[in-house]
Amino acid sequence: MDRAARAFWLRSPGHGEIRDVALQEPAAEDVLVRTLCSGISRGTETLVFRGGVPQSQHDAMRAPFQEGDFPGPVKYGYLNVGIVEQGPPQLLGRTVFCLYPHQTRYVVPASAVTVVPDSVPASRAVLAGTVETAVNALWDAAPMLGDRIAVVGAGMVGAGVAALLARYPAVRVQLVDADPARASVAEALGVEFALPQDAAGDCDLVVHASATEEGLARSLELLALEGTVLELSWYGDRRVSLPLGEAFHSRRLVVRSSQVGTVSPARGSRRTYADRLALALDLLADPAFDALVTGECAFDELPQVLPRLASGELPGLCHRVRYENVADPA
Known part of the structure; x- marks a missing residue:
């Protein structure tokens, strides 16, 4: 038929x-x-x-x-x-x-x-696809008890990451975005909100998801010594520049990519794509x-x-x- x-x-x-x-x-x-x-x-x-x-x-x-x-x-x-x-x-x-x-x-x-x-x-x-991306990102980032964390960019993926981090014990989480209207999203998710200029620094981890050059540069500024920026943004055919001079090396900062197309190596030997998606749906x-x-x-x-x-x-x-x-x- x-x-x-x-x-x-x-x-x-x-x-x-x-x-x-x-x-x-x-x-x-x-x-x-x-x-x-x-x-x-x-x-x-x-x-x-x-x-x-x-x-x-x-x-x-x-x-x-x-x-x-x-x-x-x-x-x-x-x-x-x-x-x-x-x-x-x-x-x-x-x-x-x-x-x-x-x-x-x-x-x-x-x-x-x-x-x-x-x-x-x-x-x-x-x-489900958005939350699956957030799950994979946090498998990559491996946040620890008591960490100070910023999520820069309150779009779908950034907000999804913040929603999961809100469940972590004893962490300080701020959702950072240039749009003040995103404060209502942060409130609904149970996390703090800050404009980029007001964000709290000294972060152990910054998850960047704003897909802007300014957001990535601000993410580096928010890091503590030896802190890590986990980059979730995809820029397509756009080029971005980064301030990798100044104190980038002396502070031993890290910029690390994360992408949902591969199960995080931290879990890849024990979790399948199906496991990851099923977890996202449960969440x-x-x-x-x-x-x-x-x-x-x-x-x-x-x-x-x-x-x-x-x-x-x-x-x-x-x-x-x-x-x-x-x-x-x-």
């Missing part, structure tokens, strides 16, 4: 469209998923939308179920929550998370979906994470909404996409 669905495609940088797509008939080991909601990863997806993926990173930046190639046409995205409509009995009717683009229905191997715990609403489960039982979703639109509105997200006209953190009442092609 022929099946069809609708998907959002980036036709060319800055221009998106909804396309009809054909679905293959699910094999015995596949699932057919009807999407309930998806999430726009504001940093990465808006960079893709602007055509900012460097040629050298085209392969590294491919999403698991991406179609097409950068800079476009390309179907890109990786925060999708839906209901299994066809598949193995143990998955039938279950709510699942999948690293799939914005599409009304899709067919993937059953091994590609993760069951969403009953304690996590589908509307919050779209944050999303905490309703505090709802503060990371700051906007919504209908699926059919994506071609008009993504340019506004990419330009900054629509500010905020995670933008959730709703799929109710979306009709598939006949």
Whole structure:
């Protein structure tokens, strides 16, 4: 039986469209998923939308179920929550998370979906990829009891890291951002907020996620002797400069990268990608994470909404996409 669905495609940088797509008939080991909601990863997806993926990173930046190639046409995205409509009995009717683009229905191997715990609403489960990134970052950073920590950049990933650090005992955590409006996000997550000029220094660890040169420079300034900046920002095709003169060497500072594409070496021998994602979904039982979703639109509105997200006209953190009442092609 022929099946069809609708998907959002980036036709060319800055221009998106909804396309009809054909679905293959699910094999015995596949699932057919009807999407309930998806999430726009504001940093990465808006960079893709602007055509900012460097040629050298085209392969590294491919999403698991991406179609097409950068800079476009390309179907890109990786925060999708839906209901299994066809598949193995143990998955039938279950709510699942999948690293799939914005599409009304899709067919993937059953091994590609993760069951969403009953304690996590589908509307919050779209944050699973963000929280998974935060989990991996903290496996890399290995914060210790009593540490003084700043998270510079209160976007999706930075706020997710701060939310997890709020659970650590006896740590001082500040969420630092140039936008005073992000203070309400920090309050909802249970951490302190500071503007960059007011942030507390002498930090053992600074997690940088602002994707700005100024934020990274300020992160270095906030470190104590022999402190570490864990860099989570991805700058795409932009170059950044750093003040690596002055006291950088005498203070024995460290700048270390972290990226979710690889399970942290600190856990890689004992945890799989599936383990990490399942942990992220379990953590999303905490309703505090709802503060990371700051906007919504209908699926059919994506071609008009993504340019506004990419330009900054629509500010905020995670933008959730709703799929109710979306009709598939006949």
